[in-house]
Amino acid sequence: MLDSTKSAVRPPNAPADHPKVAAGKVGVLLANLGTPDNYDYWSMRRYLNEFLSDRRVIDYSPWLWQPLLQLVILTKRPFSSGEAYKSIWNEDKGESPLMTITKDQTAKIARAMEAAHGDEVMVDFCMRYGNPSTRSKVREMVAAGCRKILFFPLYPHYAGATSATANDQFFRALMEEKWQPTVRTVDPYYEHPLYIDALARSIERAYGQMETRPDILVCSYHGVPKRYLLEGDPYHCQCAKTTRLLKERLGWEDTEITTTFQSRFGPEEWLKPYTVEEVARLASEGGKKNIAVCAPAFSADCIETLEEINEEIKESFEEAGGEQFTYIPCLNDDDAHIAALTAVIEENLGGWIGQPAVATP
Missing domain, CATH: 3.40.50.1400 (Rossmann fold)
Incomplete structure (x- = not known):
């Protein structure tokens, strides 16, 4: 500073x-x-209240949303979210x-x-x-x-x-x-050549360390309500382009890579396919028993990758008959x-x- x-x-x-x-x-x-700031109840409640009160995130009428948020969601969710954060917390640095x-x-x-x-x-x-x-x-x-x-x-x-x-x-x-x-x-910067190259190199490095090549790479992006796409948000199209550019940079076939969306919240329809459902379908119907998952929309590993992908999504895949699940970390502070x-x-x-x-x- x-x-x-x-x-x-x-x-x-x-x-x-x-x-x-x-x-x-x-x-x-x-x-x-x-x-x-921490994973205790009040730290989680403050954080979730700020996050879920953002009209860009939840755009329902405050007259309807805030009573539900304050009286129901924020009395329960800080406990479950706190447990999730506790499972990945960097205890050495307290963050x-x-x-x-x-x-x-x-x-x-x-x-x-x-x-x-x-x-x-x-x-x-x-x-x-x-x-x-x-x-x-x-x-x-x-x-x-x-x-x-x-x-x-x-x-x-x-x-x-x-x-x-x-x-x-x-x-x-x-x-x-x-x-x-x-x-x-x-x-x-979803289509920047250096970003795509850094993604590709991380995939190549991960695949090079595996004894058996995965049947498919699942590019899991954070989801948003489908309504946002229909209202003009370009997110879905940009994610699809990243997957396409990554596939081309790797020199792969269409069958070797796919796009999904995770972290659905609330009752309305979000961008599909949902990662948690698609990995189960790949295992049970598609015969894909060995998959790798990456998260190109995240610049750094966080609760949605370390806990949601590595636990909830992995569990869904294995319960459907999947055998080998590999999560490829975000780019984080990789030199590329x-x-x-x-x-x-x-x-x-x-x-x-x-x-x-x-x-x-």
Whole structure:
């Protein structure tokens, strides 16, 4: 973290009582979904309340949704969700795996940016839900002299419930700044060649370590209600394209890879096929007794991959007669992934690096 007091100076020709202004920097603020502070009931309740109260995530009328959320869901779900988080918690560091991985990603990207641009670029991360908050990190960057901020939601694919709500929160934070910095947001990178290559290399590496090649690779993406697709959300199409590009990069046939969607919530229809049902069908009807599963929509392993895929989805496959289930981890802080993310950042910083970042008042 930059110390804004070290680089703060009084503008030239300003009166003696003029406040000091931090030297110009370019900020790169990475954003991920979020994590509870702990897996106890109240930590889980605070986190789930913030998450499930987001109208981008649950867009039902608050008059109907909030009583159900506050009086029913949040009295029970913190217990079950807490147990799930407890099963994957990084006890050594006292944090969730998503937090650990995001810190590692940020550190590696920061080192890459420092090697390329010295101290001109400040790299940090925030969470849409929980801590560190988007608001707190925007405040820190502005205080450190960042007059330009690139906001990078770490979602390869755009969805209203992920990228859009992260951007919403970023702009809310900017509303509180007296002197707003110039900002940019990063487009989804689901078809970026380096991202596809990093995915392919992780698959090739995993397959190379197996004694028997899986019958099929299941690309399991986080689901959204089907209604969102019909209302114009491009998420489904972007996921399908990632699978196609991955297949082409690997040189595989259509029968060797498939697209599914996980994490369904609530009574309405979501994007299909549902991963938990499809893996069972592959085992019982499709004769696919040996499968591998990856999660291309997640930039870091989290509760949906480490617990849902490795436990619930695996169990569904095995109960249907499946024999060999392999989960291929997310790209996390893999060097090829960091190179891809850094390339996306560099592309989006065009015209900013080396340019005057502060106009003297």
